[in-house]
Amino acid sequence: GNSxxxxxxxVTLSEEAFLTINCTYTATGYPSxxxxxxxxxxxxxxxxxxxxxxxxxxxxxxxxTYRKETTSFHLEKGSVQVSxxxxxxxxxxxxxxxxxxxxxxxLVSP
Amino acid sequence: xxxxxxxxxxxxxxxxxxxSLKCEQHMGHRAMYWYKQKAKKPPELMFVxxxxxxxxxxxxxxxxxxxxxxxxxLNLHLHALQPEDSALYLCASSPxxxxxxxxxxxxxxxxx
Numbered sequence: 182g183n184s185x186x187x188x189x190x191x192v193t194l195s196e197e198a199f200l201t202i203n204c205t206y207t208a209t210g211y212p213s214x215x216x217x218x219x220x221x222x223x224x225x226x227x228x229x230x231x232x233x234x235x236x237x238x239x240x241x242x243x244x245x246t247y248r249k250e251t252t253s254f255h256l257e258k259g260s261v262q263v264s265x266x267x268x269x270x271x272x273x274x275x276x277x278x279x280x281x282x283x284x285x286x287x288l289v290s291p
Numbered sequence: 292x293x294x295x296x297x298x299x300x301x302x303x304x305x306x307x308x309x310x311s312l313k314c315e316q317h318m319g320h321r322a323m324y325w326y327k328q329k330a331k332k333p334p335e336l337m338f339v340x341x342x343x344x345x346x347x348x349x350x351x352x353x354x355x356x357x358x359x360x361x362x363x364x365l366n367l368h369l370h371a372l373q374p375e376d377s378a379l380y381l382c383a384s385s386p387x388x389x390x391x392x393x394x395x396x397x398x399x400x401x402x403x
Contacts, residue, residue: 213391215391217394223396223397224295224297224381224394224395224396224397225334225381225383225394226394227391227392227393227394230391270333274389274390274391275389276389277322277339277341277346277347277388277389278336278339278347278389279336279392281333281334282333283332283333284331284332284333
């Protein structure tokens with residue numbers, strides 16, 4: 182079956198530091214891949230997506246590239262802000278449902 | 292507009308109460324979803340509606356009863372819940388089943 186593995190958190194960074202959150206997946210075929218972000222007390226927001234190999238999704242300074250050869254979709258940001266503190270979920274699209282990773286909490290301090 | 296709305300924002304109910312959660316979207320999406328999320332966990336899929344018909348029920352107890360009155364509305368009827376049902380209940384929609392999903396802000400449910 183489909184599965185998503187994310188790095189354990191929390192990830193603690195200072196403002197303006199570089200961010201990487203690792204995500205690898207197991208799936209049949211070439212699923213669409215997503216990053217969702219959940220701020221405290223809120224629902225999930227779609228952050229970015231990629232639908233085929235070598236696609237790069239980007240939004241709000243965040244980027245992730247769909248790497249078929251390593252089955253990965255790592256999230257990166259060049260300079261994080263305190264407002265980026267949230268839980269980040271990597272997900273893949275199965276036939277009609279999403280499979281989520283366990284989530285990675287990011288804490289950014291001033 | 293990629294907004295999914297949910298009401299109420301918070302709900303406290305006793306184990307003998309009957310209550311309903313409401314979800315609405317006006318993006319013309321034809322698939323809608325209910326999820327349950329416990330603290331520090333990813334969302335767990337409960338139900339999927341596609342073209343207003345229930346297409347997936349993830350073995351959810353019968354004390355949760357979904358309803359899709361029209362293509363914009365999704366309800367979750369609650370009856371005789373248990374304290375372990377306390378969680379954040381999230382609604383989502385997508386253009387069609389299997390496409391990227393857009394989530395609402397959730398209803399924080401506490402069962403006493």
